[in-house]
Structures are given as structure tokens and as C-alpha cells.
Amino acid sequence: ANTTSRPEKFIGIHFFNPPQLMKLVEVIPGEKTAQKITDLTQEYVKSVNKQAVLCRKDVPGFIINRLFIPMVHEACFVKDRTGATLEEIDSAVKFKLGFPMGIFELADFTGMDVIHKATVEMHLRDKKVINPHPLVEKMFDEKKLGQKSGEGFYK
Numbered sequence: 001a002n003t004t005s006r007p008e009k010f011i012g013i014h015f016f017n018p019p020q021l022m023k024l025v026e027v028i029p030g031e032k033t034a035q036k037i038t039d040l041t042q043e044y045v046k047s048v049n050k051q052a053v054l055c056r057k058d059v060p061g062f063i064i065n066r067l068f069i070p071m072v073h074e075a076c077f078v079k080d081r082t083g084a085t086l087e088e089i090d091s092a093v094k095f096k097l098g099f100p101m102g103i104f105e106l107a108d109f110t111g112m113d114v115i116h117k118a119t120v121e122m123h124l125r126d127k128k129v130i131n132p133h134p135l136v137e138k139m140f141d142e143k144k145l146g147q148k149s150g151e152g153f154y155k
Contacts (some may be wrong), residue, residue, distance in 0.1 A: 001030035008034040010042050015050070015064055017110050026062045028055040061118065068106070069119050071127070075103040078131035084154050104153035106144035113135040116140040 001012035014029035023043045029038045038054070045052040055062045061069060075089050084092075090102020099106075107115055116136055122129040132140070139152060140147070146152030 001032060007032040009037055011037050012055075012058070013041060013045070016064065017114065021109075023049075023051045024064065024072070025050045025052050026055050026064060027052050028058055028062060030058065060122040060129065065118055065122070066129075069115060069122060071103050072107045072115055073130045073133040073136060076135045079135075108152035109152055110146065111148055112136060112139045112145045112152055113148075 001007040004010055007030055010030050011031075011033050014026040014028065016022035016024055027038065027041050027045060029041075042052045042054070051126075053063060059066060075093075078084060078089060079086065086102075086104045090104050093099045093102045101109070116132055119129065119132045119136070123131055143149055144151045
């Protein structure tokens with residue numbers, strides 16, 4: 001926003017993958033974004049039948065990826081440490097925590113390339129963010145990106 005001549009009209013809008021399934025959209029105003037622009041953006045999100053969540057502070061990963069990305073890596077560590085299968089972990093998340101899909105399932109929808117790049121960028125900006133789990137790194141390197149490549153955590 002600070003590199004534009006109109007920072008008061010600058011705003012971020014973050015749709016989630018896959019957008020046809022995910023209703024949530026993050027709206028991220030800059031420090032100088034006018035309230036009118038924030039309101040218009042939230043109205044736009046509603047007009048395309050999505051649910052807006054306002055990120056009041058621009059942090060690496062915004063709100064959802066700040067939670068989701070570390071969950072993917074932690075799910076990999078749980079698999080390593082407990083011997084639980086992908087299916088068992090995803091089932092626990094869906095049927096105990098009530099998530100609409102499992103962590104590995106969602107990671108395959110999102111794409112290992114997106115998860116890997118988001119993790120690296122978030123970690124560069126905030127060292128509290130976990131580095132990629134070796135399995136995520138390996139899948140990224142092998143181009144096992146999830147649904148877009150036909151294989152990720154699942155085939």
C-alpha cells in the first residue's frame with residue numbers, strides 16, 4: 001500500500017482454495033485503508049456468496065494460514081511420532097474436532113506448492129512460524145503437489 005499513490009484505497013482480499021468449496025474470504029486493510037474501502041470490499045465478498053473475515057492486522061499468513069499451515073506440519077509430526085495413518089489423523093480431525101475435511105485432505109486440495117511457499121514466506125517474516133516438515137519438503141521437491149498433480153498425501 002505504501003508504494004502506491006493512494007494507500008487509503010489499497011486493500012487485500014484472500015480467497016481460499018478450492019474457491020468453489022471454501023466460503024471464507026479474508027479481507028485485509030492496510031494501515032491507511034479508508035473504512036469506506038473496507039466496507040465496500042466486505043459488501044463485495046458478500047455479493048459473491050462468500051463469508052468475509054476481517055484481518056485487523058496484516059501478519060504473515062493472515063488468520064487462517066497462520067493456523068492451517070502449522071497444522072499441516074504438526075500433523076506430519078503426529079504421523080511420524082505416533083505411527084497414525086493419514087486416514088486416522090484426518091478422521092480424528094473430522095469426527096472429533098468437527099472439521100469439514102481432514103488436514104491432509106485439505107492440504108491436497110490446497111497444494112503442496114502453496115503450502116511449501118507459504119511456509120517459507122511466513123517463516124522469513126516471522127521466525128515463530130515452523131519450517132516445512134521434511135515430508136512436505138520432499139513432496140514439494142518431487143512435484144507431488146496434491147490434486148493438481150494427481151498425488152500428494154493421497155493419490
